[in-house]
Amino acid sequence: MDLTATGAALAGVATILAxxxxxxxQPWRPGRLWRIPWNAVMALALVALMGLLAHLVSLLTGQPIEPRALR
Structure with a gap:
């Protein structure tokens, strides 16, 4: 992914997180049968946001970020 695609993905994930x-x-309304688990959506969006931020840093610095376990 280049810088433009990373920025677009970052904006999309930030929107989903917001x-x-x-x-x-928002308060929960009793009687609703099906509800999207927004806490899980928020957690997944945070993980994706951190990954995209790390990718953005690696694009801007020119050095890939390596996990500690693979050194």
């Missing part, structure tokens, strides 16, 4: 945070803060 919607999930907004939906988690």
């Amino acid at each position: 919607v999930a945070v907004w939906r988690v803060r």
Whole structure:
């Protein structure tokens, strides 16, 4: 992925995270049968956001980020 695609993906994941945070803060209405697990969506979006931020840093610095276990 180049810098443009990474920025677009980062914006998309940040939008999903913002919607999930907004939906988690809304009160639950009793009687609803099906509900999207917004806490899980928020957790997955945070993991994706951290990965994309690490990828963005590696693109900007020119050095790949290596996990400690693989050194």
